[in-house]
Amino acid sequence: MEGGCAFADGGFVPLSEAKISLFDWGFTRSDATYDVVSVWQGAFFRLDAHLERFMASMAALRMQIPYDKAALRSIVHGCVRASGLQSAYVALVCTRGVPAPGVRDPRLAQNRFYAYAIPYVWIANPEKQKQGLDLYISQRTRIPASSVDPRIKNYHWLDLVQSLFEAYDGGHDTSCVLDANGHIAEGPGFNLFMVKQGVVYTPDSGVLQGISRQTVLELCARQGLSTSLEPLPMAALRAADEVFITSTAGGVMPVSRLDGQTLPHFPGPVTQRLHAAYWALHDEPGMRDPVDYKD
Ligand SMILES: Cc1ncc(COP(=O)(O)O)c(C=O)c1O
Incomplete structure (x- = not known):
């Protein structure tokens, strides 16, 4: 997974295999939250602060995932390790999830978690x-x-x-x-x-x-x-x-x-x-x- 790695549906996958459903409310309604943390020269920068903010965002949107802070930390570390990237842009994403056909009640959705590491991104290099x-x-x-x-x-x-x-x-x-x-x-x-x-x-x-x-x-x-x-x-x-x-x-x-x-x-x-x-x-x-x- 050199150059990038994702975590989707509970496992690490190459970026080209990381997909979300067309029916995920994260896509159809922007019903999602995310965070982005950097890795610079082999180390995450202020990872704890980013994980705290991500978890606060999920709580504010009434989203739940089966990963606590330690598990999230280990997932993002896993993405970067597998990618081999020394400097990376690492995203954590939680979507509302995919409703059963005809369902419109967000309480019934199973929230989904994704993460990925790609090469560092500059707004201005x-x-x-x-x-x-x-x-x-x-x-x-x-x-x-x-x-x-x-x-x-x-x-x-x-x-x-x-x-x-x-x-x-x-x-x-x-x-x-x-x-x-x-x-x-x-x-x-x-x-x-x-x-x-x-x-x-x-x-x-x-x-x-x-x-x-x-x-x-x-x-x-x-x-x-x-x-x-x-x-x-x-x-x-x-x-x-x-x-x-x-x-x-x-x-x-x-x-x-x-x-x-x-x-x-x-x-x-x-x-x-x-x-x-x-x-x-x-x-x-x-x-x-x-x-x-x-x-
Ligand atoms: C709308 C908006 N404001 C500010 C920021 C900067 O936040 P941070 O310093 O945590 O990257 C971001 C980052 O993506 C953003 O999307």
Whole structure:
């Protein structure tokens, strides 16, 4: 299973054999939750935090699977071991499952669990990070938190995907959307930060509580950088000194332009500091969960 491995219906399979039913509500209704954790140079990064978030998401959606945290840990380790990947994107997915014919009651579904490890994914690879991202601010509203709680990691991505098309149409690299109050929310697969006069800001609500976002907040505390979690008006973002995004798929990634307009500081000193600290943290024993690649 070199290059990738999945866990489906209770066993490890090559990626090409990993399938879900056409009738799984995870597919027909986006009735699913998931999490993504990275493996960097042979070790999971903050695996426990990702497993905790995944289990909290499942509980919030009233999903149950026959695996506890230790079993999930061993499954994702198994996927990476079988793939042989030293740096990987590892997904855990729980779907509502396949109803019996004619059944519409979600309580009757048997929830299903899948996992897979594929090569590490970058929202912006190191080459792109040198230029910085051109972030398009879409006027589209993220599905409101009163409809779908964004803290439950979900596949309700049509708003994000539509904003990406708008970004690409205008020649930008990626996009972000607004929250129900018209403030900056998040983007397709990432949280957003801005720096103004040395203070690091990120939206307080209406977004996924990203593990990378949490990591950056902890790094700010360690480094004595002031942070503020508060609504981010669009005008504040446009007037920022520095902007960066955070994701398991790439860590801390600098933004150099907003809607094509160059930001005053790129590469920004605070972003550079946090970028370096984020990758240095991968060597700290408490953050690493090394993969045993031996058979
Ligand atoms: C909508 C959304 N926001 C934020 C993030 C970043 O979360 P994390 O740092 O845990 O990868 C993701 C990750 O996929 C996401 O899908």
